Amino acid sequence: MSSTTDRTANVTVNPEAAIVDVERLENVLLGRWGDLRRAARVRVADPRFAKIEGLSMAEHRARIVAQVKTLAVEGDVLRAFPVELGGTEDDGGMLAGFEELVAADPSLQIAAGVQWGLFASAILHLGTAEHHRRLLPRAMSAEVFGAFAMTETGHGSDVASIGTTATYDPATEEFVIQTPFRAAWKDYLGNAAVNGTAAVLFAQLITGGVNHGVHAFYVPLRDPATMDFLPGIGGEDDGLKGGLNGLDNGRLHFDRVRIGRTNLLNRYGDVAVDGTYSSPITSPGRRFFTMLGTLVQGRVSLDGAAVNVSKLGLMIAITYGNQRRQFSGGSATQEVVLLDHAEHQRRLLPRLAQTYAAHFAHDTLLETFHDVFSGTTDTDEQREDLETLAAALKPTSTWHAIDTLQACREACGGAGFLSENRLASLRADLDVYATFEGDNTVLLQLVAKRLLADYAREFKDIDAGGVARYVANRAADAALHRTPLLRAVQTLADGGDVRRSAGQLREAETQRELLTGRVETMVAEVAAALRPATRSSREDAAALFNNHQHELIEAARAHADLILWQEFTVGLELIEDPGTRRVLTWVRDLYGLTVIERNLAWYLIHGRLSAGRARTVTSYIDRLLTRLRPHAQDLVNAFGYGAEHVRAPIASGAERARQDEAREYYRAQRESGEAPVLEKSLGRETGTVAGAPAVGVVRPASAESDPVDAESA
């Protein structure tokens, strides 16, 4: 892949030297589906797929429709589908390709996700052979644009409570779809406002007076010839959104809409002609989770796309930060580029480190997904692990992307706010990734639930006396925590040479113990706090749970932090080049220590770090930033995005050219002897500048003059 700039041809002279072999690292990062990713990146570099800023909503929607149709033909978007229908049954490969679409336009990624990842995929996973033959081909070819009609205005994350009903009528062998009240309108559905001619619709299945819970149905929506709604169906356009305006999100409602019995996607639940319900899964709860579990791929691909967008944002901001000079004071000799400012490094490099961590974690998620869905390792426990991993990573990476794009945008000042430089635009599009396909906060609660379940399982063989002892020990622990004491996990000597203790924090085992210990302790503490819930009323138990909701979510976050660190550490093993591995180990350390610094109060309160050692966390981070700064450009270049993907004028080299021109102008002026003399150099009294410190302090290089940035004003 070509790069926009500065892809220095590093030759490793000394194998011990910290030098990034950009090309080899890029290969490692492309990973198991590297060839597919390369091919996808060539495709998305095609200007036909690039987002055009400033289109009207209608124009953007029309462009996305055309792009989806093109993808159906040229896009290799059918890999996950059955061989007999033209697919290759390569689940991971399909998602890898989808994740790359985000570089062209996040609306396109989501549109492809709706069409193939949700709509067609639901037919594949929730339907049976007859559905595959009858419905899949036109869904796969995008002849039928489909909506995924799950969410309702009144129920977003709580799918089990949706209001729409599908009541079986044995007289006609039909289901009757009904929207009982306004809150049960389907809402926020891509392809619903304009383009969809069919939907996979989720509704409460009722037959013989029994509600068997939420099931999926194939429901035609519009007459493809006229694009008018079919009888009994109505809807509304959700209109303009904060981003992703290439998607035609809309609302749908149904008034006694009849569909054939066989339009029930009946893999996990069926209704016979006479109305008898049957299911291979006896428990309604388990059945529900099994059906929804097939949809985990949405979260997997959002995780991957979010990591890719973080990479793009950092590519733009770090390239610009390496070229842009500020506060030069008119003297060519004192100019420094933005990235030489310590605060600029603080803003960008820890986010770069987390992006690397998120990359490796996503790789593991994608492989896990592939192995489960391809059947290689498809047990209940593995499905559960996959879902928990996705529920932990999707919130982490989507919030990280939003945060990183914002930091990048601010680090580029007014230039970062121009749509042409993409940061604000990507930020706007990624925003909703935090709440769709599982609200981040709700997903983290699912993770916490799983952590509690695992914890409870560990203790299941302990008798009542054992639990009592455990609780007593917990109380003793709490007393110890009052004044920080050394604990088993903290084996390092206190005090002494700051450099030595920083060196110890650098050790992977120390980081692992600190990160692991935190998760374990948080889970144990919450579990202990929730213990009375087993003996209390449902209301009291709910109240108790609510009182600890914040700690549950924090425990899940800590778990996700640990996963990222672990997967990064495992990923380091893939790096064969010693120079590259050395640099990436610093990046891993920066990630680990940033997480520890963020939670430093917790480590101090729990006696896991002494005050003295806690101070060294920040100073070691500072040292890592200094060490990594020269490698920043290599580290973003290794993401493998070329100018055709970055497409941001500020990261094109134009800034460097401007700065060089300005410096050359001043140099020539000085040499010509025609430069005006500065008044202050004429020997007049210099005076005191308001606010300038009088003693013992120099003015900061980056606040040399009063800062007034009147951009956009």
Add this chain to the structure above:
Amino acid sequence: MSSTTDRTANVTVNPEAAIVDVERLENVLLGRWGDLRRAARVRVADPRFAKIEGLSMAEHRARIVAQVKTLAVEGDVLRAFPVELGGTEDDGGMLAGFEELVAADPSLQIAAGVQWGLFASAILHLGTAEHHRRLLPRAMSAEVFGAFAMTETGHGSDVASIGTTATYDPATEEFVIQTPFRAAWKDYLGNAAVNGTAAVLFAQLITGGVNHGVHAFYVPLRDPATMDFLPGIGGEDDGLKGGLNGLDNGRLHFDRVRIGRTNLLNRYGDVAVDGTYSSPITSPGRRFFTMLGTLVQGRVSLDGAAVNVSKLGLMIAITYGNQRRQFSGGSATQEVVLLDHAEHQRRLLPRLAQTYAAHFAHDTLLETFHDVFSGTTDTDEQREDLETLAAALKPTSTWHAIDTLQACREACGGAGFLSENRLASLRADLDVYATFEGDNTVLLQLVAKRLLADYAREFKDIDAGGVARYVANRAADAALHRTPLLRAVQTLADGGDVRRSAGQLREAETQRELLTGRVETMVAEVAAALRPATRSSREDAAALFNNHQHELIEAARAHADLILWQEFTVGLELIEDPGTRRVLTWVRDLYGLTVIERNLAWYLIHGRLSAGRARTVTSYIDRLLTRLRPHAQDLVNAFGYGAEHVRAPIASGAERARQDEAREYYRAQRESGEAPVLEKSLGRETGTVAGAPAVGVVRPASAESDPVDAESA
């Protein structure tokens, strides 16, 4: 003012009871310019001023032009201008009115700011009587739309280094304006792309071969008849931005453009006919800062507008959170509204508390500004205080607004992402507030510089021995900090009853000491670290400063946190109603403790809080959240925005109506006996739900089912 919803008519029965008297609190919040704010709010409620989402950039720009012209006639926007020209010389009143414009459309607020706050105001403050007579009337009437041409592509915050030159030619008694290279193009200027017919332009003033530094010039840009650029002037449109697209930001460049000598705005520096330069301020540095100092009002009004937008966002999210029900499990009895979830409270209520703190801090800033600019208290020191205060508050409130809008948007899920509900739109518009009119990070460095200067001043009478003793004490301190010990500032007993220590944290004096002590210590530590800079080369000093840039910025943040807390505490004195004061005292405590919790590691490392007491910070915050939750609606209602300002369908009561309709449907169905029976209630084996904990744990009420929010998908 009318309110959108829920403005309960609270009658204070028991004066000790914690009840918010919404109307009286609203009056307190409206403050010194309450009548003007009320009038401004009536104006901005006029649909002529409301932002229309989804306009093209050209349409939005045209709408803003029309609105600015309307404001010029009806908007009471000239209060700060001289009486003889139709103003009332009421600086604070003018800004108060401008701050209210943001509720209509942030583009309008900034457009008004460019026209009257920057362009016309620069003529007023940097020009002299002749300029006022000749140029002000048409700037004030908006007959001339003006650009404020300070920023250049190559220099944003570093105004002193701009490249544009204005060279005096005594032969023709003209200045020649020249753009020497591409990086010196003026950039990001509102009114430059399309609408501006003149500019106040900042350039290096050169006469007789001497560069006297940056001065302001009045430069005609376009022929008003044709709107073509005048000879020698060219430019570009900055195009679409991440927000604020009602502003026509653009670039300008100048090739030997000649303007008359008297177009120099000559209050602080003049050139005689023969080219002799003169200035009432001998020091070029001081002169520069004096000129820029007149522009502080931009930061003051951005601070106020940012606080107002935070209020609007919270009004929307808290109103919705009080109506929206989720995870009801289909049973009407167990439904809770979002705001009853502890995590939802954690997301919104601390931000509400900071918004109150920021409100009171802004009130003080605005009064300080007014007193300085009206001449009541206009000394050098007071100007310096004003500038430092503005430099501390503008970053704090603009970042807070961005963060708050994002939290509000996520708290409203997919509905929060729809443009009609304004949160995403306001978020996009406010984004650039963090980097224009002084980049936030650069402003905080100015604050830190001032803190260091004050600190140095305190120590100026100490002889060398004193400094040595001071340094020795600092070293002793550092040793003590290794293992947290009680210090003078920490007078509270350790351990013991958690409730009692939480009670102590509630005391204002404890909070004040903790917040004050942190600022003092941080400044002292940075000052000590920077001390060697006085004896080192300029390069070494700059490197040393760079090494401590992050701590400098953190010290400035801590200072801003303290200001907000102090001004909130002073503001409490204005609340006469005891019930309201009680609630607001909790809000103040929540703000103070949230700041302390955010910096808990610092307090632990520095021995200001023991581990035991540190734990109580979070538990006391939890108690405050529970206590404040019933008052949340009153607290946002007291901001005084009516439905005509909020204009968000989700905060209109529609959500409550939908939820009521759904509950009524289920109730009627149950009573009719026609409700379908749930399969799981038929006595079949319930089975184990994947991920459900087995022991000692209830499932969280808010994760009752697998969360899949397919909105926008």
